[in-house]
Amino acid sequence: MKCLLDVYHQSLNMVGEELCGDQIRTLHSGNKTRIVLCDGLGHGVKANILASLSSEIIINMLREDIPLPEVLETVIGTLPVDKKLNLAYATSTMIEVDHSELTYKIYNFDNPPVLFFRKRKLDSLPFHKISLMDRDIQFSEGELQRGDLLIVMTDGLLHAGISGVLNNYWDIQHLSAYIEELFQVLPSNLRLIVEKTVAHTNQLYDRKPSDDASMVGLLVRAKQGVMLFTGPPVDPAEDRALSRRILKFEGTRIVCGGTTGNIVARESGHKVEIEPDKARLDVPPMSSLPGIDILAEGILTLSSVLEWIEATQGNPNLLPMKDRNGAVLVAEALLNADEITLLVGLQMNPAYQNPALPVSMSIRKNLIEKIADRLTQQGKAVTVEFH
Numbered sequence: 001m002k003c004l005l006d007v008y009h010q011s012l013n014m015v016g017e018e019l020c021g022d023q024i025r026t027l028h029s030g031n032k033t034r035i036v037l038c039d040g041l042g043h044g045v046k047a048n049i050l051a052s053l054s055s056e057i058i059i060n061m062l063r064e065d066i067p068l069p070e071v072l073e074t075v076i077g078t079l080p081v082d083k084k085l086n087l088a089y090a091t092s093t094m095i096e097v098d099h100s101e102l103t104y105k106i107y108n109f110d111n112p113p114v115l116f117f118r119k120r121k122l123d124s125l126p127f128h129k130i131s132l133m134d135r136d137i138q139f140s141e142g143e144l145q146r147g148d149l150l151i152v153m154t155d156g157l158l159h160a161g162i163s164g165v166l167n168n169y170w171d172i173q174h175l176s177a178y179i180e181e182l183f184q185v186l187p188s189n190l191r192l193i194v195e196k197t198v199a200h201t202n203q204l205y206d207r208k209p210s211d212d213a214s215m216v217g218l219l220v221r222a223k224q225g226v227m228l229f230t231g232p233p234v235d236p237a238e239d240r241a242l243s244r245r246i247l248k249f250e251g252t253r254i255v256c257g258g259t260t261g262n263i264v265a266r267e268s269g270h271k272v273e274i275e276p277d278k279a280r281l282d283v284p285p286m287s288s289l290p291g292i293d294i295l296a297e298g299i300l301t302l303s304s305v306l307e308w309i310e311a312t313q314g315n316p317n318l319l320p321m322k323d324r325n326g327a328v329l330v331a332e333a334l335l336n337a338d339e340i341t342l343l344v345g346l347q348m349n350p351a352y353q354n355p356a357l358p359v360s361m362s363i364r365k366n367l368i369e370k371i372a373d374r375l376t377q378q379g380k381a382v383t384v385e386f387h
Contacts, residue, residue, distance in 0.1 A: 021047025156213030225251030231345030243267035257298030296326030314378035
């Protein structure tokens with residue numbers, strides 16, 4: 001099964017500062033993903049400028065495929081150490097992952113240790129020290145597997161305490177244990193793992209961080225595919241082929257529409273069972289059919305799905321957790337997917353369509369086009385087929 005590299009990050013600004021002294025850049029080019037995290041010395045405008053300068057130098061050089069050691073040498077040479085504190089003006093962590101082989105390289109320059117989780121448990125990577133321009137760099141290279149999680153951070157994420165007092169109960173061990181516990185219950189939701197960890201850190205600071213704090217997560221997971229079939233095709237001869245496609249699809253299978261559900265049921269030899277307890281005032285009841293993950297009503301459900309996608313701005317975590325009606329379930333599946341195929345039959349339904357209007361003005365067609373557009377804006381790979 002194909003793997004996907006999820007990257008998500010979040011930062012906290014030091015209390016009273018409008019600018020963050022931590023800067024994160026990601027670069028997807030060819031078969032490689034590069035991630036850069038820089039922490040500028042101090043806070044506020046000065047730290048922001050130093051971190052921004054470092055991250056821009058790094059990402060622009062990586063864009064030209066300059067080797068990582070040369071990139072680091074340039075940054076070290078450009079930004080000397082603070083003579084009083086003997087600290088680099090900007091620390092940095094760089095990760096490069098080759099998608100084709102899932103090989104990685106990590107260079108960590110004075111940032112906290114990189115955390116590694118395998119099989120949902122804290123593990124370790126083989127780091128060793130190298131020297132570049134008289135500066136010690138932690139280096140690791142190897143191969144990742146599906147399900148692996150990498151966590152990169154700035155020092156503000158550690159020892160979060162009230163009024164600037166160091167909190168020894170939020171050291172690297174306690175932070176690792178907290179993330180591991182989240183990873184156990186959220187093995188494929190990187191966004192929520194990062195958001196919950198940063199939110200907890202903010203609480204430990206009493207929502208008044210005494211330093212900029214950033215966390216970057218990188219998760220290797222299987223690609224999630226969804227196929228949605230809605231509306232009977234204009235040519236009934238296509239019924240069997242479309243039904244077989246969705247029943248054989250490796251991923252989440254969704255059917256929207258009573259007539260469409262009956263077509264798939266007829267071709268599969270099974271019977272549609274209505275689930276009246278899942279009915280809502282604004283969304284009709286769902287049904288069940290062997291081989292189909294979600295079987296819901298058509299136009300009204302799709303209309304509600306579009307509203308949910310727009311209301312959440314693509315964040316599935318903002319969908320209601322209690323009211324699991326058909327529209328919410330369909331929206332959740334689409335928002336969690338990476339690759340989506342929409343099979344849309346254009347046979348007229350007198351209940352929703354004036355036969356005098358052209359097919360281009362079909363309500364179902366317009367809804368699907370809007371849904372596809374919103375999902376594409378969220379970075380999904382969407383394929384729409386009209387039949």
